[in-house]
Amino acid sequence: MKKVIAARSRKRKQDRSCAKEEQVPDDDEPVSVKASGKKGSSAQDKSFSFFLSDPDVLDCPICFNPLTTPVYQCENGHVACSACCSRILEKKCASCFLSIGSIRSRALEKVLESIKVACANAEYGCTETLRYSDKSGHESQCNFVPCSCPHSDCNFVSSFSDLPAHYRTEHGSSASAGVRFSYGKPFKVTLDSDDDVTILQEVNGEKLFIVQNFVAGLGNAVSVFCIQPELLPNYRCQISAKSNGCSLEMNSFTKNIQNSAMARLATILSSRFLVIPTDYFGAGQPRNFEICIFRSYE
Secondary structure: OOEEEEEEEOOOHHHHHOOOOOOOOOOOOOOOEEEOOOOOOOOOOEEEEEEEOOHHHHEOOOOOOEOOOOEEEOOOOOEEEHHHHHHOHHHEOOOOOOEOOOEEOHHHHHHHHHEEEEOOOHHHOOOOEEEHHHHHHHHOOOOOOOEEOOOOOOOOEEOOOOHHHHHHHHOOOOOOOOEEEOOOOOEEEEOOOOEEEEEEEEOOOOOEEEEEEEEEOOEEEEEEEEEOOOOOOOEEEEEEEEEOOEEEEEEEEOEEEOOHHHHHHHHHHOOOOEEEEOOOOOOOOOOEEEEEEEEEEO
């Protein structure tokens, strides 16, 4: 993949016009990058585009993470990030085994400091422009990470803030639309099968939640998830089941996921679920339980 890079240069306009224009195949997916010039650059500086045919040159060849300053090189010019240099036995270059860890690659550091890239979630609404070295860190915490529609027959993907409107418009009146609820008010959910997902719609269209239920050991494990980025606050929730004078109750917090297909695995890896024994509900009784989601956060 070729990445389109927009850079500032102090070259004169006539110098740039002599450069051979390079074509990009239609099936390439260009990534826009902007490089800023030095302080005090001429006001005549302008942006131009060129192509980086090997974007891996901006990543450490050892750990494959984006290079960040300081960058070190051996006498042959092979580079490595500072973290790998500190871990390499006797500080030997992984390519030629010459000493590495004392010579800075100043030219590459200047390139890294000047390049600006758009967040990978730009198409979902993120407007951040970042240094290349900060890209991975930002994207791991970006609130515009794509979230998938929880409806089983839908492939729609968007930011979490756009997802409720899509669901309400496209699936809100279908037979499998799920349960509508209000914060702070208990509502009933029925265990229709031993392994299923129930979609929850907040009545004001704020968020989408799902209830994951699957057989676990001697009963059903029930947990609640909110479809939103991982780092956003979790909602307080209560799950309770009553039958024949007995009562089971769990007070916990929802967990965040971006794809409902991951809910079962997330339940297994989490301690935030209520186990309802297989014989808890009497024969012929509906397998109903109550959930209450509150607008207070963890």
